[in-house]
Amino acid sequence: MSTPAPPISEPDPSALTCPGDRVGQCAGCQRKTHRYGSGGCPLCQWCMKPVMEHWGPAVRYVSTRA
Structure with a gap:
């Protein structure tokens, strides 16, 4: 069971x-997250997990940014 x-x-x-x-808002829940650079x-760790x-x-998730 995961932590809420x-x-x-x-x-x-x-x-x-x-x-x-480099901080921005999560595209899912608007929580502050490391979004840029x-x-x-674009998603925080809690929104990214179900995806x-x-x-x-x-x-595999690989960033396409240099």
Whole structure:
């Protein structure tokens, strides 16, 4: 069983470890997350988890940004 997501007022842990200019809002829940630059993702870790479950074992997430 997975841990429930914290309130949306709390940022994604990735937002706490990246520079402020790379922080943006999650496309799903509007939580602050590491969205821009190297390693960025448009979804926070809680919104990304159900998406990745539908991908299956043959698909991997790879950032296309340089």
